[in-house]
Amino acid sequence: MSDQREEFLAGKRPDDVALFLAESYVSDDRLEQFGERVDDGTLIVVDGERGRNAFKAATGTGAMEFAKSAMSTEGEIDDDLAGGQCPDADADADGEHAIQYVFAFAEEQNESVGGIYADGDVVHAYAQCTCGTAFSDRWNATDAEA
Template sequence: MTDQRAEFLAGERPEDVALFLADSFVSDDRLEQFGDPVADGTLIVVDGERGRNAFQAATGTGAMEFAKSAMSTEGEIDDDLAGAQCPDAGEDGDHETQFVFAFAEEQNEEVGGIYADGDVIHAYAQCTCGTAFSDRWNVTEA
């Protein structure tokens, strides 16, 4: 795991975003030079603007538009961001993670809830079945 990835997962890079792109979704060997090869894909941590642009280029969807659409369905995204469990996995069909988009938000006691407890990772995933879903957690829980 690169230092950038470890720092992101610890909530220390709130200006950056993380992207997991499954090998089955994007087959471009050049991705590995920008991030960590992980089982079934590549995980990249880059500054927010470049990351949102890379997400759009890879998926054809705006990052924040995708996040907004995924917020209505809760699922479980791995705390290392390299995969997820689709909430519809009990149904027939293929349920593999295509991609994950994530960002960290600094602790904010005024907002309350989990935001008062520490930095929060917001993660959004797309499954091969078409389901988009979200998860969030305090970095202290990861």
């Protein structure tokens, strides 16, 4: 795992965003020069503005608009950001369910908000499945097994 991704997952890069783009979704060898090759795609950690622009260029959707639409459905996104489990997979055993892309950012600890925010930095992650379901997950950065 790259140092950038480890630092991001530890909550040490709150001004950056992470993007996972599945090889089946975006097949462009040039992505590897900007990020880290992982099993099923490329994972990029980059400053927030550039990351949001890259996300829009790759997906055709604004990053924050996507996050807002995915917030209403909870699912499981791998704590390495390179995959996850679509919440609709159990109900739709015959359908294809694979993560197309993930957008994530870290938020610094905020004790006044309470909940997991009081416990430490929080990673917010949003994923798009091939079935069309967009979903979200979040966890304390200290809980990530980076």
